[in-house]
Amino acid sequence: MSMRDELYQQTILEHNRNPRNFRKLEGATHVAEGYNPLCGDHLWVYMKVNASGIIEDAAFEGSGCAISKASASMMTASLKGKNTQQANELFEEFHKLVIGELKPDEHPNHLEKLTVFSGIWQYPVRVKCASLGWHTMHGALEKAKTVSTE
Amino acid sequence: MAINVQKLRQDFPNLALKVYGKPLVYLDNAATTFKPQCVIDAISNHYAHGTSNVHRGVHFLSEQATKAFEDSREIVRQFLNAKSTQEIIFTRGTTDAINLVAQSFGRAFLKSGDEIVISAMEHHSNIVPWQMLCEQVGCVLKVVPMNQHGELIWDEYIRLLTPKTRLVAMTYVSNSLGTINPIAKIIKEAKDRGIAVLVDGAQAVTYRSIDVQALDCDFFAFSGHKIFGPTGIGVLYGKQQLLESMPPYQGGGDMIASVTFAKTTYNVLPYKFEAGTPAIAEAIGLGAAIKYVQSIGLENMAAHKKELLDYGTKVLSAIPGVRLIGTAQEKTAILSFDVEGIHPHDLGTLVDEDGVAIRTGHHCTQPVMEFFKVPATARASLAFYNTKEELDILVKAIYRAKDIFK
Numbered sequence: 001m002s003m004r005d006e007l008y009q010q011t012i013l014e015h016n017r018n019p020r021n022f023r024k025l026e027g028a029t030h031v032a033e034g035y036n037p038l039c040g041d042h043l044w045v046y047m048k049v050n051a052s053g054i055i056e057d058a059a060f061e062g063s064g065c066a067i068s069k070a071s072a073s074m075m076t077a078s079l080k081g082k083n084t085q086q087a088n089e090l091f092e093e094f095h096k097l098v099i100g101e102l103k104p105d106e107h108p109n110h111l112e113k114l115t116v117f118s119g120i121w122q123y124p125v126r127v128k129c130a131s132l133g134w135h136t137m138h139g140a141l142e143k144a145k146t147v148s149t150e
Numbered sequence: 151m152a153i154n155v156q157k158l159r160q161d162f163p164n165l166a167l168k169v170y171g172k173p174l175v176y177l178d179n180a181a182t183t184f185k186p187q188c189v190i191d192a193i194s195n196h197y198a199h200g201t202s203n204v205h206r207g208v209h210f211l212s213e214q215a216t217k218a219f220e221d222s223r224e225i226v227r228q229f230l231n232a233k234s235t236q237e238i239i240f241t242r243g244t245t246d247a248i249n250l251v252a253q254s255f256g257r258a259f260l261k262s263g264d265e266i267v268i269s270a271m272e273h274h275s276n277i278v279p280w281q282m283l284c285e286q287v288g289c290v291l292k293v294v295p296m297n298q299h300g301e302l303i304w305d306e307y308i309r310l311l312t313p314k315t316r317l318v319a320m321t322y323v324s325n326s327l328g329t330i331n332p333i334a335k336i337i338k339e340a341k342d343r344g345i346a347v348l349v350d351g352a353q354a355v356t357y358r359s360i361d362v363q364a365l366d367c368d369f370f371a372f373s374g375h376k377i378f379g380p381t382g383i384g385v386l387y388g389k390q391q392l393l394e395s396m397p398p399y400q401g402g403g404d405m406i407a408s409v410t411f412a413k414t415t416y417n418v419l420p421y422k423f424e425a426g427t428p429a430i431a432e433a434i435g436l437g438a439a440i441k442y443v444q445s446i447g448l449e450n451m452a453a454h455k456k457e458l459l460d461y462g463t464k465v466l467s468a469i470p471g472v473r474l475i476g477t478a479q480e481k482t483a484i485l486s487f488d489v490e491g492i493h494p495h496d497l498g499t500l501v502d503e504d505g506v507a508i509r510t511g512h513h514c515t516q517p518v519m520e521f522f523k524v525p526a527t528a529r530a531s532l533a534f535y536n537t538k539e540e541l542d543i544l545v546k547a548i549y550r551a552k553d554i555f556k
Contacts, residue, residue: 066492
């Protein structure tokens with residue numbers, strides 16, 4: 001697959017065009033800011049976690065390249081309804097996916113649609129784009145205020 | 151005289167590269183330029199046949215290396231039309247040169263409440279060293295704003311020159327916008343008020359010939375790798391009297407006259423500011439690069455680049471959704487732009503697959519990005535070896551990117 005086909009798959013382009021949960025989340029319990037100085041990607045991730053640790057709602061806003069925007073969009077969609085432990089597990093799996101350590105066909109995982117990013121490890125400068133939203137989400141759960149992928 | 155671009159391109163092995171099976175179109179010359187074979191030869195010749203340290207041994211190789219190294223200094227002196235080679239200090243690059251001035255001149259002569267004037271279009275390397283100095287001595291940074299074309303607002307500059315101003319540190323040519331500042335006028339206004347001036351010449355040395363005596367600037371900094379020379383070498387020109395009054399920047403070998411544990415006497419200029427073994431091969435390579443540029447003629451290069459700039463401005467502006475950022479009346483062959491609906495980073499990745507190398511990002515000028523309210527731009531920066539055909543390939547690549555993102 002060419003770079004353009006691999007990186008810019010229809011799912012990714014579609015999420016870039018119409019990002020899901022692209023808004024400020026009022027009443028969020030967890031918020032963090034993520035910044036990638038390399039390309040100027042800058043976003044905020046919001047989550048509303050209830051008393052039993054379930055992520056009731058997740059959203060993001062900010063500006064960034066198609067990869068970072070689509071990744072954050074798909075992340076918020078997949079977080080809803082998971083508990084924080086599952087979210088952290090998913091973070092670990094996604095992290096391994098984008099650095100090429102997790103092969104979706106070979107290793108059991110919970111990534112589902114997120115495997116669309118499985119080829120990104122071949123483009124090292126873009127890995128940070130795909131993982132910015134995730135690092136920010138992880139930071140929000142860990143209560144870090146600002147996360148940088150540089 | 152019109153230059154024979156196709157013939158000159160053969161001097162640059164890097165230009166013959168193919169990426170992803172396509173001919174490389176290198177449009178990132180403001181970041182760094184390719185090196186002609188004569189520069190590569192000068193460096194490898196030093197390592198293959200002339201390796202030695204300088205200013206130390208009495209043996210044959212050391213004398214030979216010292217001569218080659220000092221010959222380069224003389225080439226630089228002529229290039230800038232400095233009075234003396236004592237005014238030519240080899241540094242690691244422009245950034246290092248500016249830091250030298252900030253830490254030596256700045257710490258010695260600036261005090262709390264003094265003001266330094268810079269412009270809104272400075273590279274981070276002409277912002278951060280002054281901010282560090284401000285933290286150290288309590289001086290204040292003043293920024294001359296620019297207009298929507300990316301031109302300095304002259305009246306604001308004049309207004310910011312006050313009895314408190316001790317230094318004007320200004321770029322000659324903006325790396326992210328291409329704006330050429332009226333540097334002679336800028337220097338004159340400052341000098342008339344007794345204010346010292348540093349010129350960041352990183353992007354200027356490939357734009358036109360420099361005469362530091364005619365300009366009357368106190369400091370002029372540039373990098374070797376942006377003028378077809380190696381990385382790791384740059385130059386700080388400084389007026390002799392000023393340099394002599396300044397304390398050393400770094401301590402070590404080569405910068406001393408004598409050392410005892412009680413007291414060290416510093417070496418004469420320029421060695422006082424060149425502690426440690428210098429970048430010998432790189433200095434020799436820089437000398438070769440300057441001679442190469444002079445053999446073609448900066449004016450001849452500039453005429454070709456002006457044609458490219460006009461053509462590039464025309465064809466890029468004609469693409470729907472493309473907005474040029476930096477539209478100064480006076481500008482060099484730097485085309486910063488954004489494309490509606492495509493983040494610059496995505497654009498950079500997509501055109502790369504067509505073999506086109508452009509820079510995307512903030513170009514180390516985050517305040518400029520903030521001013522134009524963009525997170526980043528795409529930037530095509532041209533050298534004399536670029537062609538209109540290469541700009542056509544860029545345009546086609548942008549259309550293909552637009553097609554994917556439509």
